[in-house]
Amino acid sequence: xxxxxxxxxxxxxxxxxxxxxxxxxxxxxxxxxxxxxxxxxxxxxxxxxxxxxxxxxxxxxxxxxxxxxxxxxxxxxxxxxxxxxxxxxxxxxxxxxxxxxxxxxxxxxxxxxxxxxxxxxxxxxxxxxxxxxxxxxxxxxxxxxxxxxxxxxxxxxxxxxxxxxxxxxxxxxxxxxxxxxxxxxxxxxxxxxxxxxxxxxxxxxxxxxxxxxxxxxxxxxxxxxxxxxxxxxxxxxxxxxxxxxxxxxxxxxxxxxxxxxxxxxxxxxxxxxxxxxxxxxxxxxxxxxxxxxxxxxxxxxxxxxxxxxxxxxxxxxxxxxxxxxxxxxxxxxxxxxxxxxxxxxxxxxxxxxxxxxxxxxxxxxxxxxxxxxxxxxxxxxxxxxxxxxxxxxxxxxxx
Amino acid sequence: xxxxxxxxxxxxxxxxxxxxxxxxxxxxxxxxxxxxxxxxxxxxxxxxxxxxxxxxxxxxxxxxxxxxxxxxxxxxxxxxxxxxxxxxxxxxxxxxxxxxxxxxxxxxxxxxxxxxxxxxxxxxxxxxxxx
Amino acid sequence: xxxxxxxxxxxxxxxxxxxxxxxxxxxxxxxxxxxxxxxxxxxxxxxxxxxxxxxxxxxxxxxxxxxxxxxxxxxxxxxxxxxxxxxxxxxxxxxxxxxxxxxxxxxxxxxxxxxxxxxxxxxxxxxxxxxxxxxxxxxxxxxxxxxxxxxxxxxxxxxxxxxxxxxxxxxxxxxxxxxxxxxxxxxxxxxxxxxxxxxxxxxxxxxxxxxxxxxxxxxxxxxxxxxxxxxxxxxxxxxxxxxxxxxxxxxxxxxxxxxxxxxxxxxxxxxxxxxxxxxxxxxxxxxxxxxxxxxxxxxxxxxxxxxxxxxxxxxxxxxxxxxxxx
Numbered sequence: 001x002x003x004x005x006x007x008x009x010x011x012x013x014x015x016x017x018x019x020x021x022x023x024x025x026x027x028x029x030x031x032x033x034x035x036x037x038x039x040x041x042x043x044x045x046x047x048x049x050x051x052x053x054x055x056x057x058x059x060x061x062x063x064x065x066x067x068x069x070x071x072x073x074x075x076x077x078x079x080x081x082x083x084x085x086x087x088x089x090x091x092x093x094x095x096x097x098x099x100x101x102x103x104x105x106x107x108x109x110x111x112x113x114x115x116x117x118x119x120x121x122x123x124x125x126x127x128x129x130x131x132x133x134x135x136x137x138x139x140x141x142x143x144x145x146x147x148x149x150x151x152x153x154x155x156x157x158x159x160x161x162x163x164x165x166x167x168x169x170x171x172x173x174x175x176x177x178x179x180x181x182x183x184x185x186x187x188x189x190x191x192x193x194x195x196x197x198x199x200x201x202x203x204x205x206x207x208x209x210x211x212x213x214x215x216x217x218x219x220x221x222x223x224x225x226x227x228x229x230x231x232x233x234x235x236x237x238x239x240x241x242x243x244x245x246x247x248x249x250x251x252x253x254x255x256x257x258x259x260x261x262x263x264x265x266x267x268x269x270x271x272x273x274x275x276x277x278x279x280x281x282x283x284x285x286x287x288x289x290x291x292x293x294x295x296x297x298x299x300x301x302x303x304x305x306x307x308x309x310x311x312x313x314x315x316x317x318x319x320x321x322x323x324x325x326x327x328x329x330x331x332x333x334x335x336x337x338x339x340x341x342x343x344x345x346x347x348x349x350x351x352x353x354x355x356x357x358x359x360x361x362x363x364x365x366x367x368x369x370x371x372x373x374x375x376x377x378x379x380x381x382x383x384x385x386x387x388x389x390x391x392x393x394x395x396x397x398x399x
Numbered sequence: 400x401x402x403x404x405x406x407x408x409x410x411x412x413x414x415x416x417x418x419x420x421x422x423x424x425x426x427x428x429x430x431x432x433x434x435x436x437x438x439x440x441x442x443x444x445x446x447x448x449x450x451x452x453x454x455x456x457x458x459x460x461x462x463x464x465x466x467x468x469x470x471x472x473x474x475x476x477x478x479x480x481x482x483x484x485x486x487x488x489x490x491x492x493x494x495x496x497x498x499x500x501x502x503x504x505x506x507x508x509x510x511x512x513x514x515x516x517x518x519x520x521x522x523x524x525x526x527x528x529x530x
Numbered sequence: 531x532x533x534x535x536x537x538x539x540x541x542x543x544x545x546x547x548x549x550x551x552x553x554x555x556x557x558x559x560x561x562x563x564x565x566x567x568x569x570x571x572x573x574x575x576x577x578x579x580x581x582x583x584x585x586x587x588x589x590x591x592x593x594x595x596x597x598x599x600x601x602x603x604x605x606x607x608x609x610x611x612x613x614x615x616x617x618x619x620x621x622x623x624x625x626x627x628x629x630x631x632x633x634x635x636x637x638x639x640x641x642x643x644x645x646x647x648x649x650x651x652x653x654x655x656x657x658x659x660x661x662x663x664x665x666x667x668x669x670x671x672x673x674x675x676x677x678x679x680x681x682x683x684x685x686x687x688x689x690x691x692x693x694x695x696x697x698x699x700x701x702x703x704x705x706x707x708x709x710x711x712x713x714x715x716x717x718x719x720x721x722x723x724x725x726x727x728x729x730x731x732x733x734x735x736x737x738x739x740x741x742x743x744x745x746x747x748x749x750x751x752x753x754x755x756x757x758x759x760x761x762x763x764x765x766x767x768x769x770x771x772x773x774x775x776x777x778x779x780x781x782x783x784x785x786x787x788x789x790x791x792x793x794x795x796x797x798x799x800x801x802x803x804x805x806x807x808x809x810x811x812x813x814x815x816x817x818x819x820x821x822x823x824x825x826x827x828x829x830x831x832x833x834x835x836x837x838x839x840x841x842x843x844x845x846x847x848x849x850x851x852x853x854x855x856x
Contacts, residue, residue, distance in 0.1 A: 008668050015749050030825065053456070060456040060497040121741050121748060121822025124410060127572040131419050145435035145511075151497045159502065160433070183409075190402050193742050193820040196827055344672065345824045348751055406819045410571040418575045 005033065008344070012041050016119055016348035019358035023336070023351070030343045037336045043362040048387075050322040052399070055081055055155060055291060058319055063149050065324060066360040068111060070149045071104045072302035073324065073360075076309040078153045079234060080298035084313055085155075085291055092280040093157030094235045099170075099273050100144065100152055101235075102266040106177070107136040108303035109259045109266075112355045113184065116256065119348040120197040125187065132180045135173045142166055157283025167274050174267045181267075185260045189253065198252040202350035204338040205250060212334040215327045216305020217262060218354045220246045221254035228301040242269050252353045289317045302327055304355045321380075326360030435496045436514045440487045440529040444508035447485040451500035451509060459493035460500060462486075465530065486530035492522055540637065544627065553626045557773035558588040560780070560810050567814040588773065592766050600762030605666045614661040615760070615767035621653035622771050626778045630708045630785050631802055632795045642702045647782065648689060654775055655681045655737065658746070661768075662756025673755025676746040676825050680736060683832035684743070688733035690840035694726040695786040697847050704782070708790025720789060722850070725843040727787045729836050731809070734779045735816055736828070738772065742820035743828055780809035 006027045012020035020041035026034035046065055050058040062077050063070040075097060082089060110133040117125035137147045143162050144150035152158050162170075188194065204214070209222035219226055227244050229237045245261040247254035295312040305327025312321040331354040339350045391397045421428055430436070438460075445462070452460050465484040475481065487509075501509045519525055543549055562577060562585050569576030577584025602611055628643050655677055662674025696702055698719055699710035711717050736743035747755035754760075757768055784805035785791065791801040823831065 006668070008672075015753055016751065054454070056454050056499060056503075057456045060495065060499060063497075064495070117821070121744065122820070123741070124406065124572050124818045125821075127574060128409075131573055134419075141434065142431040145433050145498065146496065149495075149497075151435070151499075154502070159498075187406060190405050191821070192403050193823050196823055197821055343824060343826070345745060345748070345751055404819070407815065410815065410818050413571050413573045414567075416573060418570065419573045420575045422575075422578070 004028075010347065016352065017358075018115070019356070021356070021358045023347075025339075025344070025347065027344055030345070032340055032342055032344065032347070035336045035339050037332060039332070039358055040362055042359045047322050047324060050319055052318065054289065054317045055319060058322065059153060059155070060151055062322070062324070063151060065326070066357050067148045068108045068357060069104065069302045069304060069307070069360065071100050071152070072300050072307045073309070074151075074153045075101065075235075076298050076300040076307050077311065077322070078155055079300065080296040080309050080311040081155055081291060081313075081319075083296040083298060084294040084311065085288070087156055087284060087287065089157050089235075089284065090281040091236070091278045092161075093282045095273050095277045096158045096160075096162065096282060097153065098235055098237070098240075099162070099270055100140075100150060100158075102270045102273070103136060103140055103170075104150075105266045105303045106263055107133055107140065108355075109263045110136065112259060112303075112352075113188075113256070116198075116252075116349060116352055117194070119352045120194065122191075122194055125184075125194070129184065132177065135176065139166070139170055139173055142169070154283055156287045157281070159283065161282050170270065170274060174270060178264065178267055181260055181263050185257070188256045188260060195253065197346075197349060198256060198353075201252050201342055201346045202335075202338045202353055203251045204334055206248075208337070209250075209334060212337070213330050214305075214334045215330045216302070216355075217255055217258045218305065218331045218334070220244070221258045222250045223248045226306070228299045228306050232299055234298070234300065240269050240272055242272075252349060255353045290315060291317070291319075304328055304357060304360075305331060307360075324360075326357065328354065328357050328361045332356070332361065430513045430515060432513075434511075434513045434515070435498045436512045437491060437496075437517060437527075438489055438494065438498075438500055438509050439512050441508050441510065442530060443484075444506045445485040445487065445530075446506055447483060448505060450503045450505065451487075454499050454503045455494075456497050456499060457493040457495045459490045459495075461488040461490075463488060484530070486528060489527045489529065491517055491525040491527055543633075543635075543638070544623075548627060548629050548631055550623050553623060553774045553777060554770060556806075557770070557777040558592075559585070560777050560806065561588040561773050563807060564776070564810055564814050564817075567811055568818050571815070571818045592769055595761075595766035595769065596763055598762045598765075600764060601759075603665055603667065603759050606759065607664045610660065610664040611759075612764065614657050614664065615764045615771065618654045618657035618661075618771045619767050619774070621650050621657065622774045622778055625650035626774060626781075628704060629778070629781050629802075630705045631791055632798055634705055639703065639705050644692070644696060644702050644704050644707070647704065648692065651737065651775070651779065652681070652685060654771060658739075658756045661760070662758075665756070665759035667759050669752040669754065669758045670756050673746045673752045673758070676752075677739075677756060679825050680739075680743065680746060680828055683829045684733040684736035684836070687729050687832060687836035687840045688737065690837070690844055691726040691730040691733060692782075692786060694723055694840070694843055694847050697844065697851060698723065700851075704785060705790075708785040709792055711789040712792055717789075720787065722847065723787055723843065725839055726847075727783070729840045729843070730783050730787065731812055731816065732836060733832075734783060735813060736832075737779065738776055738813075740813070741817050742823050744822055745825050745828065748822055776810070776813070777806065780806045780813065784809050 008025045008027050010023040010025060011017055012022050022038040022041070024036045024038075025032050046061060049061055053061060059074050059077055062073045065073045110129055114126040114129040114133070117123070117129065140150060141147045143166050144152045144160060152160055204222050206223040209219050209224050214222065214224065215226060223246055225244055225246050228234070230244050242265045245258050245265060247258050249257070291313040293313060293315045295310070297308065297310045300307045300309070307327055308325040310321070310323040311319055314320040335351055335354045335356070339347060342350060388399050391399070447462055447464065449462050452462055462485050465486050467483065496511070498511050501511055517525070545551060565587070566576040566584070577587035580586040580590045602608055625647050627638050628647050630639070659674045659677045662670040662677065695707050695710070699707040701707060711719050739747050745751075747757065752758070757765065760768060781802065788805045788808070791798040791805065793801060
């Protein structure tokens with residue numbers, strides 16, 4: 001007797017998704033035999049918005065691409081602009097930027113650990129991890145003025161310095177965090193009900209992960225040693241001494257282990273940065289508002305993986321084109337494939353194990369299909385022209 | 400199976416600890432200095448250069464000249480805006496609290512206070528006029 | 531006058547004590563206790579402001595649901611959809627009438643009422659399955675099949691575990707089993723049955739569909755399982771049903787394993803409060819310490835560990851009873 005295939009739509013609204021995305025699963029009994037995904041529910045037009053704003057406005061706008069990895073986007077953008085302008089950022093500014101980068105990695109991974117525990121119903125671990133995350137949020141509020149969206153970058157450096165008192169406070173918090181992280185590593189690998197949910201689930205072999213261009217902790221847990229901080233170091237990471245954490249478990253337990261140990265490495269990096277921070281200026285004094293013509297591609301290791309920004313300038317004070325490739329976009333196809341063969345109950349944790357951030361992911365991809373002409377390819381200028389015409393005609397908005 | 404109770408000691412220990420929850424809104428946590436709250440104008444310092452308007456990420460600021468007092472004596476010649484008074488209209492529902500206006504003001508006339516409870520029932524109440 | 535009292539008294543028993551009103555009030559107190567313990571173990575506060583220390587929070591939640599809009603899905607069978615909550619609530623309230631508290635009449639205490647209670651306690655699971663089946667939605671159907679699969683997993687260990695005190699006391703009447711430690715004087719009987727107590731706690735957790743066995747209603751996977759499409763008054767009745775089921779289950783486990791509630795109305799009521807609270811505390815600890823395991827893992831766990839454990843316990847008790855030790 002052939003079992004019928006049952007189609008289960010998950011999303012765009014679902015309690016397991018923190019942001020809207022659409023998944024379609026074909027289910028036989030409790031096993032998943034097919035999966036498709038669709039996103040685009042979070043598209044806000046930020047890339048187009050950057051073209052109408054000058055570089056400083058665009059920098060703070062790009063921070064709002066994502067709340068959790070906000071610093072990643074603004075730093076990647078600022079690095080691209082500084083490359084075009086050939087600016088030499090003072091060392092102290094770079095060190096302060098890196099302190100914020102690693103603090104953001106800490107808070108993002110702690111958030112993920114809590115969310116992963118919640119997806120498998122382990123609410124106690126969720127509450128305790130988020131309680132410890134508050135320590136990191138409080139210190140971020142003290143040094144930058146806000147718990148998320150730190151707005152600490154400026155073209156040519158950073159805006160705020162840290163005082164000695166804040167430095168001591170950070171070191172104290174890191175000591176507490178290390179103890180808690182060791183405890184969570186023990187719980188994550190030994191608690192029988194948690195291990196039963198994450199071991200052997202959502203497997204993605206190393207070859208497949210490399211083939212599908214997975215990035216970040218998702219790839220490192222499948223033994224693919226890719227990390228922008230090691231492969232293509234930016235902002236003084238070449239001088240830091242830290243390990244590249246990989247795991248050969250290739251399943252969700254590997255991703256938990258990689259992220260927890262990455263957090264411990266982040267604690268090490270922050271301590272090195274605070275101990276060896278050079279004196280000096282934190283930003284360049286005078287930076288021209290007009291950026292010469294040029295283009296730059298900058299890569300950055302966000303908590304979720306490799307974040308790529310491409311900036312093209314045309315001599316004015318507004319960027320001509322900003323293109324953001326978030327890490328989740330690279331991981332989504334691999335995640336959808338890793339779910340096939342698992343059970344329905346594994347969908348939330350398998351998709352959540354890539355640390356999805358659909359707000360980062362949604363950039364525009366237009367496919368125009370005409371029945372008579374077949375598949376068409378449209379150029380960017382044509383798209384812009386069509387958009388401006390449409391808005392002028394239908395909504396009376398002139399750009 | 401022997402590790403089944405590995406999480407229980409922490410949980411039972413937590414029964415004896417004080418809860419980590421702050422009882423907001425009855426107990427308000429003070430914000431640290433340097434918190435980026437609402438932008439405010441220091442009175443009398445604005446010279447109307449409109450650098451903040453140009454650089455505001457959310458286009459939330461308007462600088463408007465206060466109509467001059469007809470009985471006042473004419474101003475001495477100097478810069479273009481000498482003697483003129485300006486006020487800032489801030490649309491708090493658009494502001495993203497990036498503090499760019501405070502950074503870019505040449506007269507250091509804008510500062511961000513530490514107020515974070517900005518919710519209101521009408522949009523008109525979020526249109527702040529400061530001089 | 532006597533005829534009228536004959537009609538009014540059973541109505542009072544069914545509706546007030548130990549019937550619906552008493553069970554409703556007491557179960558909201560137990561839900562408050564469960565939420566407070568659960569929160570304190572996670573270093574939070576739990577319900578805090580409604581009533582003194584949040585005691586009225588469960589009542590407030592249920593009242594809020596009564597004011598919400600009640601939607602019946604277009605393709606669902608309207609009559610069955612609306613009947614299910616009432617059926618489930620009626621089953622658990624009837625099971626609660628057999629609690630060994632205070633007054634025992636031939637109506638609510640007879641030889642074999644343990645079997646009646648076990649039967650009534652398996653009705654809520656069936657009602658959940660039917661509720662999910664009749665609200666035609668993919669999530670409800672998945673949740674409904676999971677309810678049945680879970681029923682196959684835990685029902686046998688549950689019955690076996692509750693059989694053990696019956697064998698020890700040599701009777702099928704709950705009242706006799708409950709006061710056995712008092713009447714026989716052998717208090718170490720409670721120690722012998724610890725394994726059955728543990729199995730009964732775990733299977734009660736599965737019956738109540740709480741973590742680690744709450745896969746039928748897993749919020750992050752099936753949005754609410756069989757109860758996805760319920761809202762308003764019907765969802766309120768399901769919530770009351772779940773609360774009263776926790777009360778009835780814990781009270782029975784306390785009665786059978788921890789030595790009953792003797793001593794009349796007031797002393798017995800105090801025993802009821804204390805012992806049921808102990809059982810609910812243990813259920814809260816179980817709820818806080820584990821993650822949610824998958825349905826196939828529940829079936830494996832149940833048949834690999836719970837059923838053999840209850841069989842071993844039964845064997846031990848039978849041997850001891852046969853040798854005249856008990």
